[in-house]
Amino acid sequence: MKFVKIEKLFSEEHERTITRLSKLYDNKALLKEKIRIVGKGVLDNPTIIRSKKILLKPNWVTHNRKEDDEICLRTHDNFLIAAVEIILESKPSSIIIGDAPIQGCNWEKIVSNQFLKTITGLSVSHSTPIIIKDLRRVILDPLKNKPLKDRNPLSEYVIFDLGKESYLEPISTARPIFRVTDYDPDRLAESHTKGKHKYCLSKELFEADVIISMPKIKTHQKTGITGALKNIVGLNGDKDYLPHHRVGGDKIGGDCYPGNNILRRASEYTSDIANRNLGKQIYWFWYWTTATFWKLSRPKNVHHLAAGWYGNDTCWRMVMDLNNVAIYGEKNGTLSEKPQRVIYSLCDGVVGGQGDGPLNPYPLALGIISFSNNSSLNDICMATLMGFEPKRIPLLQSAILNIQNQENEITINNKKFSLSDLLVYSIPTVPPPGWFDYLHK
Numbered sequence: 001m002k003f004v005k006i007e008k009l010f011s012e013e014h015e016r017t018i019t020r021l022s023k024l025y026d027n028k029a030l031l032k033e034k035i036r037i038v039g040k041g042v043l044d045n046p047t048i049i050r051s052k053k054i055l056l057k058p059n060w061v062t063h064n065r066k067e068d069d070e071i072c073l074r075t076h077d078n079f080l081i082a083a084v085e086i087i088l089e090s091k092p093s094s095i096i097i098g099d100a101p102i103q104g105c106n107w108e109k110i111v112s113n114q115f116l117k118t119i120t121g122l123s124v125s126h127s128t129p130i131i132i133k134d135l136r137r138v139i140l141d142p143l144k145n146k147p148l149k150d151r152n153p154l155s156e157y158v159i160f161d162l163g164k165e166s167y168l169e170p171i172s173t174a175r176p177i178f179r180v181t182d183y184d185p186d187r188l189a190e191s192h193t194k195g196k197h198k199y200c201l202s203k204e205l206f207e208a209d210v211i212i213s214m215p216k217i218k219t220h221q222k223t224g225i226t227g228a229l230k231n232i233v234g235l236n237g238d239k240d241y242l243p244h245h246r247v248g249g250d251k252i253g254g255d256c257y258p259g260n261n262i263l264r265r266a267s268e269y270t271s272d273i274a275n276r277n278l279g280k281q282i283y284w285f286w287y288w289t290t291a292t293f294w295k296l297s298r299p300k301n302v303h304h305l306a307a308g309w310y311g312n313d314t315c316w317r318m319v320m321d322l323n324n325v326a327i328y329g330e331k332n333g334t335l336s337e338k339p340q341r342v343i344y345s346l347c348d349g350v351v352g353g354q355g356d357g358p359l360n361p362y363p364l365a366l367g368i369i370s371f372s373n374n375s376s377l378n379d380i381c382m383a384t385l386m387g388f389e390p391k392r393i394p395l396l397q398s399a400i401l402n403i404q405n406q407e408n409e410i411t412i413n414n415k416k417f418s419l420s421d422l423l424v425y426s427i428p429t430v431p432p433p434g435w436f437d438y439l440h441k
Contacts, residue, residue: 002374002403004381005038006412008425009350009367016427018363021351022071031082035346037414038371039086042344048210049090055208056083059216059231059348060099061358063109072353072363075214077115079348083214084119088126095128096204099234100135102359103182104142107134135202137238140182140278147279157200157237160325160333166197167317167398168243177254178243178314181306185247185272187240199325200238206331213345213375217368217382218353218361221308221432222315224393224439226358227382228345228375229319232326245307245314247272255314256307257299267293267305301433308356309434316395323375345372347382354386354430364429376402381410384422386429388439 009024010016024030035043042048058075070076084095097119101110111132123130137154140147163169168178176189191198205211215231222244223230236242247268248254249261257264267290274286294305302309326343328335349368353361368385372378376399383390390396410417412425431439 001407001409002372002377003409004370004372004374004378004411006368006370006381006410007034007038008412009034009369016365016367018071018351018365021365021367022363024350025071025076025078028078028082031079032086034369035082035086035371038369039346042371042373043083043086044090046090049087049092051091051093052209053207054087054092054095055204055211056080056095056097056214057211057231057234058097058099058214059226060101060105060110060234062102062105063107065360068363071351072218072361073216073359074110075216075348076350077112079350080214081115081118081122083212083346084122084130088122088128091126092128092210095130096133096208097130098133098135098202098204100202100237101234103136103138103140103147103239105139107139133204135204135235135237137200138240145279145283152237154200156203158203158206158329158331158333160199160201160329160335162197162199162321162325162335163195165335167320168192168197168314169195171246171313171317172197177246177248179247179256179268179272179307180239180242180244182275182278183239184275184278186276188243191241192243197321198241199236199322200241201322201325201329202235202237203331205235205326206329211326211341211343213343215345215347216353217347217349217366217386218364219355219357219386219429219432219435221304221306221356221358221434222312223319223395224310224431224435225379225383225386225388225395227347227379228343228372229323229379229395229399231345232322232343232375233319235326236322243314243318245312250311255312256305257303257309258311261297263293263297264299264303267291267297271305301436304434308432310438313394316398319395320398342373343375345370345375345378347371347378349382349385352386352429356432364427366427368425374403374408376400377408377410380419381422384419385426387426388429388431392439
């Protein structure tokens, strides 16, 4: 049975405030109590956890840039620590905490000294190795324009070529049409073209006995929302393997922005030149040329050089590809016909993120924690609680197909709910700018 167990952290609607909910992150006893409730039967099950290698995948997309980021940008440190403490009680053989943030993320600002000290203390007191790992192969100091490549050897990853089985295949051509912002388009073309769709997955995924994804529930400019499905993307260690959109407007076969505009197309062209010259002084000339062309095109909310709008028909396909690999992938780089592992999701929705997610959200008084053995069902529930219609979000349209004709169980505080029943606890959520008018129709 596919399940989603939800615990709400408010009794009355007036308790559902940012001020109150944000303080709950400092109440470790409450966090552990609620995580125990939703994770019962899995996190406390010796058969599942004892002597097993556990992989925890938080949402560590980037470091804090403004004050509110502490509560709405990433999986909260105390939420993660509470989960680690509970898992340690069932005596796993080891725990790995890993993610691949954006290339410009300052890792030391995510893994603070206090967090590291706490995790190290837990490792020592429970005599259990706990490793914190940056899964990125490429990092970049954006101010110095200085990329550091191959920081983890390719031997630490498994390359999957999904070929014609990829969700991207129906929109692929022989031309190099795929793009990811701030990355060399020529490198991406080596991984994705008609009949070829390669991904670079961390070996930790295949060596772990139990995978627990720990997303922060937020809006996302390219996929509408980011939850359990999108969180798996951080197990891909090299974004040169991750198509985020197709070049051009939707009137000429792309999905970067609606329509067709010569100035926006010029901006994309110069952006490609800039990204081919990352690390070189000439990069800055093309960077500012790109910005100038884009500004002259007089963009509106749906016009975004990174394809942050509801018409992005690429990013969700990449997300579904990676979820297929995570569930069906074998260490030899092939897909099995049978599931190879269960991906559990323990979601931090104590305070969610709304607006221009995933990098620049502001707090959402969501007030829930969820645990699930099915990412598709989980994210449909999360979108519903955020007041969005799942059928209007392409990623979730695909998720709906994944759970059709299956036995699904949804509970809130141990009471069974239907999807439509969840609306009683839904909260108005501000969509990303490029989705604002679309999701409010």
